[in-house]
Amino acid sequence: MIISDAYLIVTSPGRNFVTLKIVTESGIYGIGDATLNGREMAVVAYLEEHVIPTLIGRDASRIEDIWHYLYRGAYWRRGPVTMAAIGAVDLALWDIKAKAAGMPLYQLLGGKSRERVMTYAHCTGKDIESCLTEVDKHVKQGYRAVRVQSGVPGIATIYGVAKREGERYEPADSELPAEHVWSTEKYLNHVPKLFTAVRERFGDDLHVLHDVHHRLTPIEAARLGKAVEPFHLFWLEDCVPAENQQSLKLVREHTTTPLAIGEVFNSIHDYRELIENQWIDYIRTPLSHGGGITHMRRVADFAALYHIRTGFHGPTDLSPVCLGAAIHFDTWVPNFGIQEHMPHEAITDQVFPHDYRFEDGHFLVGETPGHGVDIDEDLARKYPYKRASLPVNRLEDGTLWHW
Ligand SMILES: O=C(O)C(=O)C[C@H](O)[C@H](O)CO
Numbered sequence: 378m379i380i381s382d383a384y385l386i387v388t389s390p391g392r393n394f395v396t397l398k399i400v401t402e403s404g405i406y407g408i409g410d411a412t413l414n415g416r417e418m419a420v421v422a423y424l425e426e427h428v429i430p431t432l433i434g435r436d437a438s439r440i441e442d443i444w445h446y447l448y449r450g451a452y453w454r455r456g457p458v459t460m461a462a463i464g465a466v467d468l469a470l471w472d473i474k475a476k477a478a479g480m481p482l483y484q485l486l487g488g489k490s491r492e493r494v495m496t497y498a499h500c501t502g503k504d505i506e507s508c509l510t511e512v513d514k515h516v517k518q519g520y521r522a523v524r525v526q527s528g529v530p531g532i533a534t535i536y537g538v539a540k541r542e543g544e545r546y547e548p549a550d551s552e553l554p555a556e557h558v559w560s561t562e563k564y565l566n567h568v569p570k571l572f573t574a575v576r577e578r579f580g581d582d583l584h585v586l587h588d589v590h591h592r593l594t595p596i597e598a599a600r601l602g603k604a605v606e607p608f609h610l611f612w613l614e615d616c617v618p619a620e621n622q623q624s625l626k627l628v629r630e631h632t633t634t635p636l637a638i639g640e641v642f643n644s645i646h647d648y649r650e651l652i653e654n655q656w657i658d659y660i661r662t663p664l665s666h667g668g669g670i671t672h673m674r675r676v677a678d679f680a681a682l683y684h685i686r687t688g689f690h691g692p693t694d695l696s697p698v699c700l701g702a703a704i705h706f707d708t709w710v711p712n713f714g715i716q717e718h719m720p721h722e723a724i725t726d727q728v729f730p731h732d733y734r735f736e737d738g739h740f741l742v743g744e745t746p747g748h749g750v751d752i753d754e755d756l757a758r759k760y761p762y763k764r765a766s767l768p769v770n771r772l773e774d775g776t777l778w779h780w
């Protein structure tokens with residue numbers, strides 16, 4: 378199973394995606410998602426200059442050895458660019474191995490632990506009422522879980538809410554970073570009202586999630602966690618920036634609201650204290666950003682020792698390749714929690730044909746050998762890359778804050 382070729386497909390059907398294709402002498406090929414929103418070309422350069430030349434001639438079946446060659450061999454370990462590059466290679470190699478074995482990826486991992494994968498929808502609105510309208514729409518589509526985000530009076534542009542009603546939300550919406558203004562006080566005074574309205578309208582059985590998006594200090598996050606306890610959230614996500622893992626200790630001491638962290642993490646070391654001390658309840662790192670299946674299954678197993686479950690990141694800025702592989706992983710992993718579902722645009726799904734299905738609020742994994750996602754290279758060529766940057770946030774006094 379010798380690698381004879383490897384190359385990148387950079388395309389922008391609806392938004393930018395980077396896909397790595399690894400081809401073996403037998404003709405079997407695998408694809409991996411190398412998309413890092415707002416930093417796509419950094420991963421392209423890393424792969425083209427420092428990884429792809431080392432893959433040619435290697436045995437594609439040696440997934441573990443290649444993983445360590447790219448991790449330990451890099452010398453400059455970890456970080457989002459390096460681990461996204463390794464993640465893309467890893468997903469492509471697992472795709473190849475499953476195709477060569479003639480089985481869907483979940484079988485290679487250990488078979489089904491569940492028949493279907495529970496997802497959560499993004500329900501957003503410029504105000505509480507329009508958010509509730511979105512919740513109603515998604516509940517009618519069968520979702521058991523919704524992430525609610527609404528506009529905040531006095532804040533012009535906020536994470537998760539499209540600028541114009543009915544538009545799709547895409548944070549990387551300008552060539553250079555847009556600058557938003559943030560107010561913690563206005564946010565903290567508003568968001569409990571959102572959950573009150575959701576519970577009053579939809580009752581207690583609906584799973585309700587919320588993404589703070591790294592914007593609070595630990596004591597502010599503790600205050601919010603306590604304030605929302607009556608609404609028994611499924612999780613409060615990214616309540617603080619978590620480079621300092623100790624931050625979550627303080628939050629944990631004040632609230633029983635479940636905590637989810639990790640979409641910006643890329644290795645087990647980012648989680649170690651959080652998991653060992655049970656300061657969190659869900660791990661979020663997507664396969665493509667966490668060094669692929671090889672690494673993320675170690676993180677999931679480590680988390681399982683401490684009753685922590687998976688809740689993989691799944692926005693539209695991860696391609697259907699990452700989502701497809703995640704659905705196989707979610708179908709297998711014993712300590713599954715939930716899978717984020719932000720539907721891709723139709724043109725994205727045309728460029729990335731796949732066999733996973735969405736039904737009644739859940740994903741159903743496909744039976745095609747491999748991860749079940751491909752890329753239409755001819756169609757992909759019609760959508761050239763265009764630089765798009767994530768926003769930055771400033772406090773009202775101009776202080777550069779967390780976006
Ligand atoms: O989906 C989420 O929970 C996010 O926080 C989405 C992020 O803002 C997005 O992936 C950044 O590119």
Ligand SMILES: [Mg+2]
Binds near residue numbers: 588614615640
């Ligand atoms: Mg998030």
